[in-house]
Amino acid sequence: MDEDPCYRLLFANRVMAKDSSSTLSVDEFFDIRRLLNDYAGLWFGEDARPLMERRLRERVMASGADAFGDYIERLKAGGVAELEQAVEACTVNETYVFRQEGQLKAFQRRVLKQLERRERITIWSAGCASGEEVYTIGALVLDAGIFPPDKIRIFGTDISRRCIARARKGIYSASSFRSGGSALFERHFPRQSDGKNRMVADSLRAICHFRHGNLIKENDSSTLGNVDVIFCRNVLIHFDDTSRRRVVTCFHDRLTPGGFLLLGHSESLLNQATSFDALELDEDIVYRKPSIDDLVHRRSMVPKP
Numbered sequence: 001m002d003e004d005p006c007y008r009l010l011f012a013n014r015v016m017a018k019d020s021s022s023t024l025s026v027d028e029f030f031d032i033r034r035l036l037n038d039y040a041g042l043w044f045g046e047d048a049r050p051l052m053e054r055r056l057r058e059r060v061m062a063s064g065a066d067a068f069g070d071y072i073e074r075l076k077a078g079g080v081a082e083l084e085q086a087v088e089a090c091t092v093n094e095t096y097v098f099r100q101e102g103q104l105k106a107f108q109r110r111v112l113k114q115l116e117r118r119e120r121i122t123i124w125s126a127g128c129a130s131g132e133e134v135y136t137i138g139a140l141v142l143d144a145g146i147f148p149p150d151k152i153r154i155f156g157t158d159i160s161r162r163c164i165a166r167a168r169k170g171i172y173s174a175s176s177f178r179s180g181g182s183a184l185f186e187r188h189f190p191r192q193s194d195g196k197n198r199m200v201a202d203s204l205r206a207i208c209h210f211r212h213g214n215l216i217k218e219n220d221s222s223t224l225g226n227v228d229v230i231f232c233r234n235v236l237i238h239f240d241d242t243s244r245r246r247v248v249t250c251f252h253d254r255l256t257p258g259g260f261l262l263l264g265h266s267e268s269l270l271n272q273a274t275s276f277d278a279l280e281l282d283e284d285i286v287y288r289k290p291s292i293d294d295l296v297h298r299r300s301m302v303p304k305p
């Protein structure tokens with residue numbers, strides 16, 4: 001059969017298609033980078049080209065494109081569905097329960113204390129991946145005992161629909177429990193009968209809500225209303241400066257006066273002019289939107305002409 005010239009041609013074409021689809025040229029990399037940046041705010045340095053090539057190769061084939069060039073045309077013409085898939089393929093959804101434990105404990109002891117006079121509390125975990133962060137925050141707020149459960153709402157949003165579906169299930173394997181905090185695990189994530197996985201307790205599930213949302217699209221978060229605390233950890237580090245500024249401005253608008261923004265360890269607003277105050281919280285920096293009283297006080301300190 002190998003001798004059949006038609007077969008040989010078909011075989012050669014397949015090999016060519018596979019070879020060309022598996023190589024992402026510099027110009028193609030720039031094209032995809034711009035599309036992902038416009039759509040999701042993400043930014044990939046040039047050293048990410050081999051990784052992007054590897055990760056998108058499967059999408060090239062799944063979309064029916066015969067090479068990266070063709071795939072790019074499909075990305076441009078295909079609306080958000082393929083863009084979502086491309087973002088999914090190129091992003092990291094790493095997360096676990098009680099990640100950055102020090103910051104979370106400081107949040108429970110110090111930030112919640114500053115908000116205790118509020119009648120209810122709403123918290124937004126922006127870029128929550130598969131939900132462990134949302135449930136951890138929920139467990140800490142429940143355990144603090146400051147707000148009754150019916151006055152607590154924790155929202156998690158992510159651009160990945162696959163992650164949001166996982167978060168809603170609330171069933172996690174051992175890798176999600178790699179940090180300390182075992183008492184918290186036992187109380188809020190009881191083991192399933194198989195002895196391996198843990199499932200979020202009903203009392204915790206009742207206060208946690210998940211939605212698909214793109215941080216670059218302001219409308220996606222407007223339905224959350226105003227929130228008292230925003231966690232956006234290990235997300236903005238993957239954005240370019242302009243997108244980061246845009247998202248931080250949106251966070252400022254969403255927060256109630258006196259509300260808090262908590263970022264990941266390697267993220268900060270230090271090089272960014274914002275209207276947030278930076279506060280030291282144990283070993284961390286948190287950002288606070290000035291309260292009405294702060295603003296009145298500051299205005300009164302400005303010398304009169």
Ligand SMILES: C[S@@+](CC[C@H](N)C(=O)[O-])C[C@H]1O[C@@H](n2cnc3c(N)ncnc32)[C@H](O)[C@@H]1O
Binds near residue numbers: 040
């Ligand atoms: C590394 S995970 C961080 C998860 C969690 N915040 C933590 O620190 O453990 C980053 C998440 O950001 C999400 N993400 C990236 N770009 C986004 C965007 N434009 N809008 C919403 N989520 C985004 C990714 O899908 C991913 O799940």
